[in-house]
Amino acid sequence: MTDPDDLIELDLEACTAARIDLALADPELLSRIAEGGAFGGDYSRSAATAMFKRDHQPAVEDLRAKTRVVEVAPRSWLVRLPIVNSAVFETDEGLVVCDTAMAPGGPALLEAIRSVSDAPIHTIVYSHGHVDHAYGTWALMEDEATIVAGGPRIVAHEGVARRFGYYTRLRGMVARYMNQPPAHLPAGRDDFVWPTVEFRDRIELEVGGEPVHVVHHPAETDDQAYVWLPDRRALYSADYYQGFLPNLGNGKRVQRGTDEWVAALREMADLGPLLLFPGHGGEITDPDLIRSELGIHADAIEHIIDHVVDGLNRRLRKDLIVDTLDWPERFAGHATLKVQYVTPQDIAKMVIKRWTGWWDDIPSHWSPAPLADQAQTIADLAGGTGALVAAARDRLEADVVQACHLADWAWLADPDDPAVEQVVIDAYRARILDPASNTQEMLVYLDQMGAARALQMRAEPTPDRAPDQG
Numbered sequence: 001m002t003d004p005d006d007l008i009e010l011d012l013e014a015c016t017a018a019r020i021d022l023a024l025a026d027p028e029l030l031s032r033i034a035e036g037g038a039f040g041g042d043y044s045r046s047a048a049t050a051m052f053k054r055d056h057q058p059a060v061e062d063l064r065a066k067t068r069v070v071e072v073a074p075r076s077w078l079v080r081l082p083i084v085n086s087a088v089f090e091t092d093e094g095l096v097v098c099d100t101a102m103a104p105g106g107p108a109l110l111e112a113i114r115s116v117s118d119a120p121i122h123t124i125v126y127s128h129g130h131v132d133h134a135y136g137t138w139a140l141m142e143d144e145a146t147i148v149a150g151g152p153r154i155v156a157h158e159g160v161a162r163r164f165g166y167y168t169r170l171r172g173m174v175a176r177y178m179n180q181p182p183a184h185l186p187a188g189r190d191d192f193v194w195p196t197v198e199f200r201d202r203i204e205l206e207v208g209g210e211p212v213h214v215v216h217h218p219a220e221t222d223d224q225a226y227v228w229l230p231d232r233r234a235l236y237s238a239d240y241y242q243g244f245l246p247n248l249g250n251g252k253r254v255q256r257g258t259d260e261w262v263a264a265l266r267e268m269a270d271l272g273p274l275l276l277f278p279g280h281g282g283e284i285t286d287p288d289l290i291r292s293e294l295g296i297h298a299d300a301i302e303h304i305i306d307h308v309v310d311g312l313n314r315r316l317r318k319d320l321i322v323d324t325l326d327w328p329e330r331f332a333g334h335a336t337l338k339v340q341y342v343t344p345q346d347i348a349k350m351v352i353k354r355w356t357g358w359w360d361d362i363p364s365h366w367s368p369a370p371l372a373d374q375a376q377t378i379a380d381l382a383g384g385t386g387a388l389v390a391a392a393r394d395r396l397e398a399d400v401v402q403a404c405h406l407a408d409w410a411w412l413a414d415p416d417d418p419a420v421e422q423v424v425i426d427a428y429r430a431r432i433l434d435p436a437s438n439t440q441e442m443l444v445y446l447d448q449m450g451a452a453r454a455l456q457m458r459a460e461p462t463p464d465r466a467p468d469q470g
Helices: 004-013 015-025 028-037 057-066 103-114 137-141 144-148 159-169 171-177 259-270 287-313 318-323 344-355 371-382 385-395 400-413 418-433 439-459
Strands: 068-073 076-080 085-091 094-098 121-125 153-157 197-199 202-207 210-216 225-229 234-238 275-278
Touching: 015 028, 015 439, 028 418, 028 439, 057 103, 068 275, 076 103, 076 275, 085 103, 085 275, 094 225, 103 137, 121 137, 121 202, 121 210, 137 144, 153 159, 159 171, 197 202, 225 259, 259 287, 275 287, 287 318, 287 344, 318 344, 371 385, 371 400, 385 400, 385 418, 400 418, 400 439, 418 439
Parallel strands: 094 121, 121 153, 153 197, 234 275
Antiparallel strands: 068 076, 076 085, 085 094, 202 210, 210 225, 225 234
């Protein structure tokens, strides 16, 4: 039986190599994951796997090659990097830059800015502290025009500093759940460019005679804010609006805003923007479309919230609340509510988490037996792990979800069994290729495949050590 500490060591040292091995042998896997992993933009595999590393040259060069600038209005640009956007507004006093991409995206962002303006960077706004929005600042700080101007002020909600601290304190966990090399994670204060101006609820700035309002509502993070330029009627919506079903039900992230997300969407719509610059996806320049888009996203999230609240008040078991969620055609058929990164059911789980504890309403799960012991009991009842493997293979085409359940029990009972390792790889490959799977769950499945492949690779003979012949 594989020791838990051995599996931890395996995860840190071998699973990345195993995932690469799987991808090289089966490019269809990465192609499927990339469908949603681009977040409404171009996809860069090198950037997606090196988001925290400033000098990761493959990512730096790929981001440079794929970044483009869209002039949305006079002196107003949306910089479209792979995965994420930045918005740039030129004023008579200098530039306002909303978000700065991931760490290796800094050089590409700076080059994009300098391709349209040689004005100094006056103000940088972090819409929130996620790595793809606030880590490319270092390159902007090295720009000659910025240095001459004395350096920009950096505006952010007071929670961004806490988020930076979270990235250092939990760097091993963040590396695991974000599929990043642990050595890339920030280790101390010098690995960040910190805000110089913080606010709590809202802050009203002036740059070049123009008002710039930054307004906070918890949503994808508890430190998120949008940017409103009233004179231009231009809105940088950050990650409140993403052009697909929002990343609200993320099973690997801390609790996310629910009612506040709805409030932000409705508040932004009421501003009457003429131009919308999203944190992900393309710009919108039709004011009626902006209002309707913000409105239907608010309605969709509110629909899920109301369903969960009703179920909790009816004392339904949590899984039944999720399973009975209806998704009307008004939402299911809407182009920008496409299930890409999470599902409505995933969002329902996050809403449930907001108001309840960790218990899932199954009595035996309050103080359960260790999972490995449960798995061994199930394997014994099935007639051994071989029977579980056979049952999983029998269901691969007809019911891939049940096949993965069976593969999990076999894995938990005996991960060292080669037949178990292979059925895990095969079952989760089928699950990734299943059209019903979304990006966030695909990444979980790829991780599990990587763990199984890592055990296979550890058992395989190396070139300088042939297997025993005797």
